[in-house]
Amino acid sequence: MEITSLNMAKKQNEIFKRQNEPEMQQLLVTQHFTYTNAKRWVAVLFCVLVILPVIINIALFFSLPNIAVGILSFLSFILLALGELIREHISNQKKLAAMLQQKFDIYVFDMDTNCGIDENLIAQQIEKYKNKDRKRKENWYQNYESLDKYKVIFYCQRENIDWTGNISKKFCNFLIIVITFLFISFIVNLIINNSSIIKILSIAITALPLLSYGFSSYKKIKRDNNELLEIDKFAKEINRRIEEINEDDLSNSVNILQTMIYKFRQSKYLIPDWFESKYHKHLQAVEARKAGQRISKSRKRKK
Secondary structure, three states: HHHHHHHHHHOOOHHHOOOHHHHHHHHHHHHHHHHHHHHHHHHHHHHHHHHHHHHHHHHOOOOOOHHHHHHHHHHHHHHHHHHHHHHHHHHHHHHHHHHHHHHHHHHOOOOOOOOOHHHHHOOOOOHHHHHHHHHHHOOOOOOOOOOHHHHHHHHHHHHHHHHHHHHHHHHHHHHHHHHHHHHHHHHHHHOOOOOOOHHHHHHHHHHHHHHHHHHHHHHHHHHHHHHHOOOOOOOOHHHOOOOOOOOHHHHHHHHHHHHHHHHHHOOOOOOOHHHHHHHHHHHHHHHHHHHHHHHHHHHHHHH
16 A cells, blocks of 8 residues: 555656656747747837837928928838738747647646647757756746646646736736827827828828737737637636546546647737746746645545
């Protein structure tokens, strides 16, 4: 009996150990810098579709020759086209980063699937960032060593869902405030420059990249929220039945949930590192508290 108990404890602690293996740590580092690269391009996109149009809007506030006004207006269309090219590159980087995270998860969770994993792309990306490192790579998931394997997998998945939902809500509110403030500046300029039809049209055209960015961001965040709600709904149903569901059904459920999470990661709206770092300690403390509550609840049931 004692040997069996020791083997069970070892098996239950396997997930916490596997995530800190050197190969997995390298995967997390590569995932981080792949996302960081994508986020840098998001910053470039913000400059192209928001900052530059605002600068042009400020320039149009002054008296400029019609030819200069025309050039600035034409530049706005170029910015729109450039924005689409940047979006495509960001999309590819997000898919690659999501693939790296998926490979990490399916190994750590010991899932029997490689769906959507391109080992060649992953190997190339790891080689690209092989000399990089970061502090926040160990203990990616909380330690649920006293719980059964599939319960641990599910609670780790819940960490991903809750973390993403909490930080996304905060950033969404921040983004709405910024875009609204900048758009108001265009409206003010239109009201002030009411003497020239050409200048009014130019200001309206110049606002197009900002409108494109704002509308695209709003649409993307709304879609993310809807997808996250579906994922959260499915996770809550698992959580409701977790004490009565058998191991095979729970195994199937966490596999389905992992696929849903992977699909969501491939296209989710990226949040800047500086913004996420601001709330990292708080969110980490929240997840640690929830992990403690789950372990405590499980122990009480076993007594």
